[in-house]
Amino acid sequence: KADDITIMDMVTPINASLSAFYKRSFAYYTVKDRLPRILTQTIDILVRHKDNIGDEYGKEAKEELKTVIGEMSKLKYEIQTNKTMRNIETDAPDAQFYNEYLAKQTNITYFSAIWLHTECYMYRRLRETFELTTHLKTYDPFRVQKQESFANSSEPMAQLGAYVLKLLNNASETKNTKEEFIKLLKLNLWGNKCDLSFTNGVVEDAGDPFQMLTNLESYILSDDSEKVWEAVSDLGHESQIIDIVVDNAGYEAFTDLCIADFIVSNGLAQSMRLYVKAIPWFVSDLMVFDFNWTLEQLRKSDDDNLRELGARWTDYVKNKVWTVVEDDFFTYPVDYSYMAEVRPKLYKQLSEAKFIIFKGDLNYRKLFGEKNWDPTTPCNVALQGFGPSKLCTLRTVKCHVICGLNGSVANRMERAEPNWMETGNYGLIQYTDKINPLA
Numbered sequence: 001k002a003d004d005i006t007i008m009d010m011v012t013p014i015n016a017s018l019s020a021f022y023k024r025s026f027a028y029y030t031v032k033d034r035l036p037r038i039l040t041q042t043i044d045i046l047v048r049h050k051d052n053i054g055d056e057y058g059k060e061a062k063e064e065l066k067t068v069i070g071e072m073s074k075l076k077y078e079i080q081t082n083k084t085m086r087n088i089e090t091d092a093p094d095a096q097f098y099n100e101y102l103a104k105q106t107n108i109t110y111f112s113a114i115w116l117h118t119e120c121y122m123y124r125r126l127r128e129t130f131e132l133t134t135h136l137k138t139y140d141p142f143r144v145q146k147q148e149s150f151a152n153s154s155e156p157m158a159q160l161g162a163y164v165l166k167l168l169n170n171a172s173e174t175k176n177t178k179e180e181f182i183k184l185l186k187l188n189l190w191g192n193k194c195d196l197s198f199t200n201g202v203v204e205d206a207g208d209p210f211q212m213l214t215n216l217e218s219y220i221l222s223d224d225s226e227k228v229w230e231a232v233s234d235l236g237h238e239s240q241i242i243d244i245v246v247d248n249a250g251y252e253a254f255t256d257l258c259i260a261d262f263i264v265s266n267g268l269a270q271s272m273r274l275y276v277k278a279i280p281w282f283v284s285d286l287m288v289f290d291f292n293w294t295l296e297q298l299r300k301s302d303d304d305n306l307r308e309l310g311a312r313w314t315d316y317v318k319n320k321v322w323t324v325v326e327d328d329f330f331t332y333p334v335d336y337s338y339m340a341e342v343r344p345k346l347y348k349q350l351s352e353a354k355f356i357i358f359k360g361d362l363n364y365r366k367l368f369g370e371k372n373w374d375p376t377t378p379c380n381v382a383l384q385g386f387g388p389s390k391l392c393t394l395r396t397v398k399c400h401v402i403c404g405l406n407g408s409v410a411n412r413m414e415r416a417e418p419n420w421m422e423t424g425n426y427g428l429i430q431y432t433d434k435i436n437p438l439a
């Protein structure tokens with residue numbers, strides 16, 4: 001049987017690609033339990049909202065929903081029975097990349113493929129079930145969850161908003177811009193704890209941001225904040241563009257816009273690009289629709305500070321100080337070492353920036369090649385040649401890709417808490433220099 005030969009009852013070897021092939025791995029647990037559960041939860045939400053969908057998209061749409069749910073159940077069954085992956089059957093441009101990439105690998109199954117491939121493929125197949133409908137082509141099955149998560153974060157957003165607006169309104173007087181930036185960097189890092197695909201769809205209260213800042217300082221295992229500040233505040237650099245490859249909608253997106261406002265308000269960049277996802281992704285990842293919806297919610301907020309921030313941020317977009325960029329590459333099933341070759345225009349665009357901030361765990365996996373590195377492997381080695389500009393990662397550790405740790409920290413963590421990498425409790429602020437500006 002397929003699943004006999006494609007799963008080994010062992011841990012992931014050092015330097016191997018993560019895969020559910022290794023039974024004693026978080027990848028195995030994700031493919032076996034978490035991904036099917038995400039599909040089940042999304043089906044449940046669709047069933048619960050079928051009347052709203054009928055109202056919004058028409059009764060034929062409600063009929064088509066049955067087909068979509070049937071396809072999602074089939075996908076779940078394929079995963080659980082470790083089938084081989086089939087082609088994506090839509091004429092969307094990114095489907096061609098998925099199919100070419102799949103064709104290069106002989107008969108891989110959900111459990112034998114690289115974990116990143118399996119996980120991205122599942123979300124791309126989920127998108128296909130809507131693409132193939134007539135009335136639900138643009139429907140985002142995660143929108144309800146993303147909007148609920150935003151609604152549940154009004155308290156921490158009000159707290160952070162009040163603090164940030166004070167900083168912004170007397171940006172000129174205050175001298176300790178560096179300390180304030182580093183504080184925002186850490187507040188932003190911990191915003192990454194809120195993501196729905198990790199909390200199994202449970203919308204956790206983001207908690208008191210400043211309390212978290214104090215309590216979690218010792219949970220930052222790698223802190224290159226100073227180097228990040230040097231790069232961000234370098235006003236002599238020929239480029240004054242700073243890029244953020246964002247991650248989740250909701251509170252995390254709010255923290256991204258807070259630090260982005262701080263950056264432009266303090267003249268640390270003339271303009272910024274925010275790279276979002278082109279399709280519904282990993283449950284809570286930000287799409288253009290979610291970005292615009294978030295600004296609209298803030299503009300309508302009954303909290304004065306949030307309303308003012310919503311207005312400021314809407315102006316930044318209108319005046320092109322901020323540009324939201326949607327590129328298919330960010331929902332491809334490959335890591336960033338492929339970008340220069342398969343998406344040279346995007347690589348060139350990123351190399352125009354003086355600094356790039358990558359948010360979250362999935363970006364971390366893609367930056368460092370979805371490999372089980374020795375944790376002391378230097379980050380610039382693990383980048384495997386990716387490096388359009390100076391960059392940093394702001395990531396809460398949710399899986400077994402990790403590099404750039406010093407030896408004593410790695411040993412301490414392994415001894416103290418063997419599964420510490422799966423908890424999301426620890427954070428990294430890691431910096432690397434420009435490695436490979438595309439010629």
Ligand SMILES: O=P(O)(O)OC[C@H]1O[C@](O)(CO)[C@@H](O)[C@@H]1O
Nearest residue numbers: 195197198282360361362398399
């Ligand atoms: O939103 P982030 O920080 O990318 O984390 C989300 C991802 O973390 C993981 O648990 C491990 O990467 C994924 O399965 C999950 O979807």
